[in-house]
Amino acid sequence: MTSSTSSATPSTPAAPRPAETTAVGATPAPAAPRPAPFAPVGRIPVVEVSPVLEDGRWPAKGTEGEAFPVRATVFREGHDAVAATAVLVTPDGRDHSWAHMVDIAPGLDRYEAWLTPDRPGTWGFRVEGWSDPYGTWRHDATIKVDAGVDVELMLTEGALLLERAAARELPAAAARVLRDAVAGLRDAGRPAPARLAAGTAAEVRAVLAEHPLRDMVSPSATYPVQVDRERALVGSWYEIFPRSVGAHRDAATGEWVSGTLRTAADGLGRIAEMGFDVVYLTPIHPIGMTNRKGRNNTLEARPGDPGSPYGIGAPEGGHDAIHPDLGTFADFDHFVARARQHGMEVALDLALQASPDHPWVTEHPEWFTTRADGSIAYAENPPKKYQDIYPLNFDNDPEGIYAAVRDVLEVWVAHGVTIFRVDNPHTKPLAFWQRLLAEFRQTHPDVLFLAEAFTRPAMMRTLGAIGFHQSYTYFAWRTGKQEIGEYLMELAYETDARLRPAFWPTTHDILTPYMQQGGAAAFAIRAVLAATGSPTWGIYSGYELVENVARPGAEEQIDNEKYEYKERDWSRASSLGVADLLGKLNAVRRAHPALQRLRNVHIHPTDDDQILCFSKRLTAEQSPTGQEDTVIVVLNLDPYTTRQTLLHLDLGALGIAGDAHAPWPVMAASDELGGETYLWGSDPFVRLAPHSRCAHILSVRPL
């Protein structure tokens, strides 16, 4: 396990250096020993505060209007009562709101409260532990008066305490309640239990809950929370290759005619009708000719093959140019304007790589890697080479490359792009992204960046933590009931401070075996799960047509429009039903704020190993509408077979008070897809047929 030696390692960043040249004996004369660091524990200890990233050096993620949980371990010496408050601090440093923390793990002294920032910015929060003299008195007095011990003394001490509480600046009604309690405690003409009751009555406790008497208030550090606008968390995305929208074969020549930004703009109405609010464009820049890829990822393009839009750069320009076949900046502006008319934002791909024909290759060869033979390095995954792509090298001229990328982004922001979908951010240095994202949060706080990283957890979480607003996820590969449930919980409660998830059933790169094999039912099932399981979901064009044939040996579409034009006949969509479902799902999402939140999911057991049941809920206080909102999703994950089961609903998680087990109806559950309303107890029966009704999405009203 260990290979400790006694040599020292210098730590100059980057660049070659002689290693282990400094033996311990040769180090400079020692300075005075440091004293132990002394960070005072509070009078009431508050430790293990969460969410805290990297010792508080990086902000946790928050979203305007979404409550986030604050947790801390709070306890005290001896037996007196302790309590804790979570305080939300605005970007300009003022206390904004507070919440009483509740003990969520009795015996472990773990407390929690939820706070809701209401606008973007760098907020803060802290936890205050405090001594609760009223709680102490109430506990002790109740026992001692009952036991006849120190009776008069306890009543006197209660009166003194409530006098102190009433002497504070309080609403008149609250002060009156406390003064009445004091009078009751001091009324020697009444029996002791009645006097005690005057001091412990529900209205007294309510006043002291609203206006707690807090002694020895001990604040934690204030930790940062980066709050972004709602679209960072919530959105319905639709992906298109603009050249495909309106592409067609010329009737005369039989040659392909590219779609354009104008024809793509004409296609926006169809997308908007389904209720999407972000339209995402794959790269729209000139495409290189050198080593251009042919159809189905073949190594040699035939004449007329349009090439991959990810092979960016040609004599016509690079990342700040528009492919001549697609149109001009005026056409792009038209596209953006039309999208806005339809209530949609425009997201643009940012794929930081170059075709060999990219202007950067000749203008800035230092932005690429030059090999020992003087050639520029292709992208490779040894022994494979991708000769249509040169990866950027961010280390030779980091300032130059940073400025170039920033300038590219400024061009598109100036033309109305508000979201960038960043292709493969995990192949570029994180320090580059962190700097870029911090600058854009300052200069363009509304601009969002989505990380398209499908890689190991540490990288994915850290990309979120250093500033990406949103992240693709492992969703496409989570198809089993248990793994889906665990993943929903992980995203909602483990990684929620680091990344905001996007659920995409397919993309132009991803067509899983489940989607290849499950027919239209699989497309419906995964659409329901994506739309309800995550506040952001995304659909890749053609989903409505159940495009589920893969290129042999690959988990992506055959005849992939990455490498060719794709003309689609949308009239076929209505018979498949998927387009209709997508529209319904977006409508349900819009109607239910609970579906627009991340940290509110709850998994309910079912007896069938393919029927998944989860709920999302907002209390009235957490909901933007001021009304509580509870949705149950019941989904048959099996695209082949009708299944039935009992659900075992956790009524508490649904906001339904009373018995945990209720054989009688306790809720009206209205299906937002089918329109039926069921009267359900805690263990209802469901039956779901993959082709006609794969899911219930139920709006819950307690009876």
Next chain:
Amino acid sequence: MTSSTSSATPSTPAAPRPAETTAVGATPAPAAPRPAPFAPVGRIPVVEVSPVLEDGRWPAKGTEGEAFPVRATVFREGHDAVAATAVLVTPDGRDHSWAHMVDIAPGLDRYEAWLTPDRPGTWGFRVEGWSDPYGTWRHDATIKVDAGVDVELMLTEGALLLERAAARELPAAAARVLRDAVAGLRDAGRPAPARLAAGTAAEVRAVLAEHPLRDMVSPSATYPVQVDRERALVGSWYEIFPRSVGAHRDAATGEWVSGTLRTAADGLGRIAEMGFDVVYLTPIHPIGMTNRKGRNNTLEARPGDPGSPYGIGAPEGGHDAIHPDLGTFADFDHFVARARQHGMEVALDLALQASPDHPWVTEHPEWFTTRADGSIAYAENPPKKYQDIYPLNFDNDPEGIYAAVRDVLEVWVAHGVTIFRVDNPHTKPLAFWQRLLAEFRQTHPDVLFLAEAFTRPAMMRTLGAIGFHQSYTYFAWRTGKQEIGEYLMELAYETDARLRPAFWPTTHDILTPYMQQGGAAAFAIRAVLAATGSPTWGIYSGYELVENVARPGAEEQIDNEKYEYKERDWSRASSLGVADLLGKLNAVRRAHPALQRLRNVHIHPTDDDQILCFSKRLTAEQSPTGQEDTVIVVLNLDPYTTRQTLLHLDLGALGIAGDAHAPWPVMAASDELGGETYLWGSDPFVRLAPHSRCAHILSVRPL
């Protein structure tokens, strides 16, 4: 869950205050919004470093000579090789040693290495992530040369890389290895595979492991580790009530004659013979008369009852005085001197509470709590009162009480006390202890404090984290096989940076049902487990006599010497065998450094639900002797029945290389209690009889 409101909460510490007086609208004019905090991610990201307590504000615990694990999540962009180094930093800020970190959770990018501080002080550590150009080249070149891709280019790039490596300041032999490799790579007369082999040979890799070529070195923050002297971790304690040692009834009067510090000193030889190295004295101060407790915790003492030594304070003095029956400071000095002659340190109880007769009560009534009727508050657990004890109130005059306690401690330190066993630290403010411990770490770095807190986990862990050197644990109540195994793992790998455990099978306050019922076998079993399961263990006087009768309704000894004199006939001990066992256990502990360490335990499965098997191991590098040391403990936890089982040993955890499953002998296991040597494979058979042989403690030598 949430009760967020829009009122603000001020946070002035301590003292009554009007709550929620500042409405949000009334707060001062906002300052400029803060930018997001920007703490740069390294070029090679290093995150989630451990051990880090409270964001690095509190030091983790380390012990001189004990290796501690450093962990971090380290990864990088793209596919090039990444590596990490853990660096240990001395108290005066110099790099002391380093260790190559290994990936302990492939796929999760979690790395670990062990570092060993070699003297007390506030050390530091950091993690350096770095790019490994040799690792990258070796990986790519091996694949590409084999595939015939870029062969000459890869060989050239390897030569250039190793030339760079050889150009550093290196031992001559190492440089020669690298230069030879360069020559081999460049030798165009040889076939490509042979040239490649010259660059990837084992000796080249060995040189680069010892002298890594590190690019883009990216250090984490440097985090603190408070390193204490070895006795903070390792010790064999023996507890006595000094008044009992030598106590006897006067033959003439029939009255009790108290033991004294002189007679207690005479008893030290017996304790030292058993191999203990700390003798712990319950309080030796004058005992109050007011409400003095009688025998068996009765409320009224009879004449001659000596009272509880925890009822501290009488007209003769308080915490800085010696009970007249025990002797004088000269007698105390004699006791300390005799203990030292026997190689033992003296630990003294520190019980910060007062009898009503304590001088502080009249001199400093403000150090206690005065109730509404003017009386001083007794200790209580409502409705029970403990009228022989006034608890201190640390909030009225914190400076005065702090100075008084410090002065008390200085008295005892001046008279040779090097360890304080702190009674009920969890009933006093943690801020008080933190300050006191920080001061004594400065003024008397050799003085240790043991926290006697039997309470909830958060308090126990935090007492350790704020500075207590050692902690009592839940050991006495962990009696089942699985819970013992889990507890050993928790202490070794979860709470190890926060607290150092002490295992006591019994104390003067604790006699669990297991000990009451299991006879001498239970005493033997728990002694073995305490002595081998924890680097520090402790025995309460009388253990050798199997004093296992409880006061009815209590889990402590009947006729408890807290309330009376106890004369013991040690001659009976030999027939019971426990004293002999204690001596053997201390001898085994002394012979095996592996038993003197905390973070090196491994649990091995057995087929019997009462036979526990664990091992402790130090590599030669970690061991103070320079020899590897491996001990297997096999223990029958059932005090009533002979049991037998197969063990299923994890050979890797025992330092035995080769097959995981070995039906043939792979080790010689010598029983340190019985003397036999067994030749064992991976799944040996054992049979353990509780009364004759409850355990094997086996020294392991690989064959």
